[in-house]
Amino acid sequence: MTNLDRFLDNFFNARIAAQWAPKILDGMGVTVLLAAAVIVAGLAFGLGLAVLRAMGIRPLNWLIIFIVDLFRALPPLVVIVLLFFGLPALDIQLDGFWAAWLALSLILAAFSEEIFWAGITSVPKGQWEAARSMGLGFLVTFFLVILPQAIRMVVPPLVNRTIAITKGTALASVVAVPEILGAAQSAVSHSFNATPLTMAAAAYLALFIPVVIAGRWVETRFAWKR
Numbered sequence: 001m002t003n004l005d006r007f008l009d010n011f012f013n014a015r016i017a018a019q020w021a022p023k024i025l026d027g028m029g030v031t032v033l034l035a036a037a038v039i040v041a042g043l044a045f046g047l048g049l050a051v052l053r054a055m056g057i058r059p060l061n062w063l064i065i066f067i068v069d070l071f072r073a074l075p076p077l078v079v080i081v082l083l084f085f086g087l088p089a090l091d092i093q094l095d096g097f098w099a100a101w102l103a104l105s106l107i108l109a110a111f112s113e114e115i116f117w118a119g120i121t122s123v124p125k126g127q128w129e130a131a132r133s134m135g136l137g138f139l140v141t142f143f144l145v146i147l148p149q150a151i152r153m154v155v156p157p158l159v160n161r162t163i164a165i166t167k168g169t170a171l172a173s174v175v176a177v178p179e180i181l182g183a184a185q186s187a188v189s190h191s192f193n194a195t196p197l198t199m200a201a202a203a204y205l206a207l208f209i210p211v212v213i214a215g216r217w218v219e220t221r222f223a224w225k226r
Contacts, residue, residue, distance in 0.1 A: 042108025
């Protein structure tokens with residue numbers, strides 16, 4: 001057997017691929033579910049923090065800045081492991097899926113809060129003054145005039161950060177979540193063949209290339225044009 005034959009047998013074995021394809025497909029379903037849950041929770045929490053920060057309550061702002069900087073500094077894998085193995089000491093039990101969801105949601109919330117806040121502070125001061133001169137109150141001005149402009153301005157970085165964090169779902173395999181990588185690693189350990197890892201790579205491409213294309217379209221369609 002030549003080196004090429006050994007390579008093909010180890011990474012592109014048709015028999016192994018057919019045997020473990022259902023497990024990889026199940027992992028794709030878990031990955032999609034986890035990614036969707038992280039995006040919804042992370043963006044909603046990040047926007048909520050940015051809105052609270054805009055209220056200008058100084059002690060609350062200090063707390064928000066501390067939390068945001070903390071989770072921006074911590075690697076996602078460290079947060080997942082801390083939540084999964086640390087919370088049981090407080091009698092809080094989270095399975096791997098929910099530990100990964102909470103960790104990635106907190107990290108996405110931290111980054112998205114900074115992105116939303118940058119958009120809010122980028123809206124020209126004249127927009128505030130014009131709205132207030134028409135008799136609009138602070139909350140009405142903020143939610144109907146400032147926030148829509150801010151969100152549109154931050155679409156490109158927000159899309160990029162969302163795509164980046166959804167790819168981090170692969171880290172959930174560390175806490176035994178059967179997403180794509182976790183399913184592939186399990187298959188490799190049973191088959192003694194690396195073909196499932198090749199299948200996992202193909203599955204990630206199948207999932208995230210459309211996401212990247214859609215993200216580029218969103219950036220083009222909704223990006224702020226001066």
